[in-house]
Amino acid sequence: QVQLVESGGGLVQPGGTLGLSCAVSGNIFSIYAMGWYRQAPGKQRELVAVITRGGGTNYADSVKGRFTISRDNAKNTVYLQMNSLNPEDTAVYYCNADFRTRTIWGQGTQVTVSS
Numbered sequence: 001q002v003q004l005v006e007s008g009g010g011l012v013q014p015g016g017t018l019g020l021s022c023a024v025s026g027n028i029f030s031i032y033a034m035g036w037y038r039q040a041p042g043k044q045r046e047l048v049a050v051i052t053r054g055g056g057t058n059y060a061d062s063v064k065g066r067f068t069i070s071r072d073n074a075k076n077t078v079y080l081q082m083n084s085l086n087p088e089d090t091a092v093y094y095c096n097a098d099f100r101t102r103t104i105w106g107q108g109t110q111v112t113v114s115s
Contacts, residue, residue, distance in 0.1 A: 002026035009109030022095030038091035
């Protein structure tokens with residue numbers, strides 16, 4: 001059973017930076033890709049960034065050039081570095097493990113960008 005535990009959310013001022021972590025435990029060998037999604041109040045959950053088993057990455061247009069997804073295989077951890085944050089980035093951020101036939105979600109971590 002794969003489990004995902006996010007950490008690193010919080011309150012940050014506009015223009016600031018924040019890093020999120022997603023610790024992955026369990027049988028991780030079948031994971032095809034890991035991703036970060038977010039859901040703002042009243043909006044649908046949307047893809048932020050994804051990194052595949054082969055290391056390929058993809059980003060939402062709204063975060064390109066500001067966010068970076070990475071992973072540390074030795075630590076079974078996926079990261080999301082967020083720079084130049086703005087209020088529109090405020091949301092609950094979820095870590096996701098894609099097995100192609102099913103997906104696993106973390107519990108989410110709140111990111112609030114406000115002065």
